[in-house]
Amino acid sequence: MKRGFIFFCLIWTVLTVSPLCFYRIQGFPSAELAPQVPIQTDSLSEQNMQANGFLPTALSVYITSEDKIISMDTEEYIWGVVAAEMPASFHEEALKAQAVAARTYLANRLQTKNEKHPDAHICTDSTHCQGWCSRTDARAKWVHDADLYENKLNAALLETKEKILLYEEKPILAAYHALSSGKTNDAVDVWGKKVPYLVSVPVEEDRLREKYYFEVRYPHDALCALFSEHGYPITSISDIGTPVYNDAGYILRIGIGENSVSGSDLRNLLALRSAAVTIVRQEDAVLFQTRGYGHGVGMSQYGADSLGKNGKSFFEILSYFYPGTTLMPE
Numbered sequence: 363m364k365r366g367f368i369f370f371c372l373i374w375t376v377l378t379v380s381p382l383c384f385y386r387i388q389g390f391p392s393a394e395l396a397p398q399v400p401i402q403t404d405s406l407s408e409q410n411m412q413a414n415g416f417l418p419t420a421l422s423v424y425i426t427s428e429d430k431i432i433s434m435d436t437e438e439y440i441w442g443v444v445a446a447e448m449p450a451s452f453h454e455e456a457l458k459a460q461a462v463a464a465r466t467y468l469a470n471r472l473q474t475k476n477e478k479h480p481d482a483h484i485c486t487d488s489t490h491c492q493g494w495c496s497r498t499d500a501r502a503k504w505v506h507d508a509d510l511y512e513n514k515l516n517a518a519l520l521e522t523k524e525k526i527l528l529y530e531e532k533p534i535l536a537a538y539h540a541l542s543s544g545k546t547n548d549a550v551d552v553w554g555k556k557v558p559y560l561v562s563v564p565v566e567e568d569r570l571r572e573k574y575y576f577e578v579r580y581p582h583d584a585l586c587a588l589f590s591e592h593g594y595p596i597t598s599i600s601d602i603g604t605p606v607y608n609d610a611g612y613i614l615r616i617g618i619g620e621n622s623v624s625g626s627d628l629r630n631l632l633a634l635r636s637a638a639v640t641i642v643r644q645e646d647a648v649l650f651q652t653r654g655y656g657h658g659v660g661m662s663q664y665g666a667d668s669l670g671k672n673g674k675s676f677f678e679i680l681s682y683f684y685p686g687t688t689l690m691p692e
């Protein structure tokens with residue numbers, strides 16, 4: 363238990379402190395969700411609870427951009443998370459799956475210690491909790507489609523009202539990301555901890571998405587300097603080793619000089635969209651050709667959209683990306 367606590371502290375610290383852990387590229391969903399420090403909260407038992415038995419019916423939400431805490435209905439908060447985290451143009455069933463994932467993430471999050479905003483259940487910083495936007499801001503973002511998209515999200519929330527995903531009777535860590543490499547990533551290869559419902563599954567249609575491939579170019583000198591500045595001193599790109607990949611195509615480890623660096627750390631250090639990356643050495647530069655976007659764990663949001671368009675229900679989508687989980691209430 364103590365080792366697990368230390369592990370979560372370490373992961374939390376790394377993912378919270380590093381400014382390169384989370385970055386947005388316009389047009390992509392934003393979510394990158396990390397494990398937190400587990401605790402038990404007694405205070406929840408004194409509040410009015412949703413039908414799932416894990417969430418209060420109202421939340422105190424820290425609005426990060428305005429540095430203030432406001433109280434809101436929990437379902438209204440989830441509406442704002444879906445509006446912020448997934449394009450409203452996505453399929454209706456994908457939006458429902460996103461609503462359940464966001465609600466489940468909240469339920470899981472409320473059982474974790476939160477030192478950044480101890481007086482609020484959750485915050486609107488996507489790099490700490492989940493992204494969120496108000497109806498007013500969402501409608502402004504959607505411009506001429508505001509009525510259409512607001513109604514789509516209203517329906518997604520109503521049809522998944524108070525539903526969350528459970529594994530062994532507890533809310534799951536409902537990690538999600540924008541676009542997989544063509545296969546989702548196993549949690550053990552990203553966070554070092556095996557999670558039975560966060561295992562690799564194929565998402566072939568992710569390979570067909572417009573923004574699947576991306577390339578970042580680093581001149582030799584700049585790359586050596588960047589690695590050296592971050593504690594991996596090298597003088598030549600010949601000091602960069604051959605990567606070891608997992609079955610889903612994400613880098614597990616790569617030698618940088620005398621150090622072994624994880625795929626996640628490499629991605630963060632070089633601000634790559636994904637750790638599913640092919641390294642191409644050129645005469646004066648190195649190309650990092652990535653596939654997909656995000657850590658790759660859990661639900662692929664673009665994959666959810668594809669499954670919805672292929673006739674899958676939101677529960678079938680969730681069951682695909684989080685195998686072995688159950689919906690509560692059914």
Ligand SMILES: [Zn+2]
Nearest residue numbers: 484485490491
């Ligand atoms: Zn937060």
